[in-house]
Amino acid sequence: MASSSDTRTRGFVPPQNEDERFLMRRVEELCRTAMQRGIPRATGFLSDREQALAQAALNREGCDFARFQGGWPDAERKVLCIEPPDSWPEEPVAVLHFTAPQQGGSAVPGHRDYLGAILGLGLDRACLGDILPDPADARSVYAFVLEDKADFIASNLTEAGRSPVHVERCDAVPEEVLRGPERQTQDATVPSLRADTVLAAMMRTSRSIAAQAIQSGRVEVNHVPLRTAHEDVFEGDIFTVRGVGRYRLVAIGGKSRKDRIFITFYQY
Numbered sequence: 001m002a003s004s005s006d007t008r009t010r011g012f013v014p015p016q017n018e019d020e021r022f023l024m025r026r027v028e029e030l031c032r033t034a035m036q037r038g039i040p041r042a043t044g045f046l047s048d049r050e051q052a053l054a055q056a057a058l059n060r061e062g063c064d065f066a067r068f069q070g071g072w073p074d075a076e077r078k079v080l081c082i083e084p085p086d087s088w089p090e091e092p093v094a095v096l097h098f099t100a101p102q103q104g105g106s107a108v109p110g111h112r113d114y115l116g117a118i119l120g121l122g123l124d125r126a127c128l129g130d131i132l133p134d135p136a137d138a139r140s141v142y143a144f145v146l147e148d149k150a151d152f153i154a155s156n157l158t159e160a161g162r163s164p165v166h167v168e169r170c171d172a173v174p175e176e177v178l179r180g181p182e183r184q185t186q187d188a189t190v191p192s193l194r195a196d197t198v199l200a201a202m203m204r205t206s207r208s209i210a211a212q213a214i215q216s217g218r219v220e221v222n223h224v225p226l227r228t229a230h231e232d233v234f235e236g237d238i239f240t241v242r243g244v245g246r247y248r249l250v251a252i253g254g255k256s257r258k259d260r261i262f263i264t265f266y267q268y
Contacts, residue, residue: 044126049223113161
């Protein structure tokens with residue numbers, strides 16, 4: 001695939017609603033508290049959109065002693081850790097190992113089952129990070145959770161979906177689990193980088209159907225609702241189409257002889 005020398009990435013998108021403005025104010029307050037009292041502060045797990053908002057709040061406060069920690073290098077959901085110099089930070093993330101027993105004919109719990117089971121304990125989504133299945137054993141799943149909630153989850157979660165599960169802390173996640181399934185990238189060409197055009201190529205559908213999905217409010221880009229079909233898209237954008245799935249625009253290349261733009265993407 002041809003490469004492009006002027007590929008752009010999406011800039012910061014300001015807060016779009018009161019919830020996002022509240023998050024930025026909260027991060028700013030945590031920064032001030034950490035600086036004034038010299039003690040570490042942390043959030044719960046943040047989505048990639050929330051991480052971008054948190055980073056903007058850190059920049060506004062001039063806070064340069066913070067890090068994002070998700071428990072493993074490629075984590076999607078991460079905790080913001082604000083750690084002033086000479087403070088004594090604690091690791092905010094713990095790992096739990098879930099095992100479903102071998103049962104003839106019963107369905108093995110999946111990601112949604114474990115997510116529902118944990119939230120069903122009365123916990124907030126911010127208490128839970130990434131959930132990683134074991135590619136070698138469908139009955140085995142690892143989850144990153146807030147350290148101060150790990151024992152509670154391990155003691156109280158006894159089933160997921162309709163299956164009993166065993167929960168225990170673990171010190172490390174096997175390397176093969178962290179590698180995860182290999183993403184199968186796909187290539188396509190598009191006449192422009194309009195949202196409806198790129199989305200149609202990724203969904204393998206018509207531009208009119210992609211535009212209809214956008215206009216009906218079913219499409220988000222990087223967790224922000226996509227408002228119009230003619231918006232530009234950028235390398236690294238993540239499209240979430242309600243009822244269909246998620247796609248990542250991995251790369252934007254050069255142009256073909258017919259003046260079409262090469263793109264590379266994968267579906268989650």
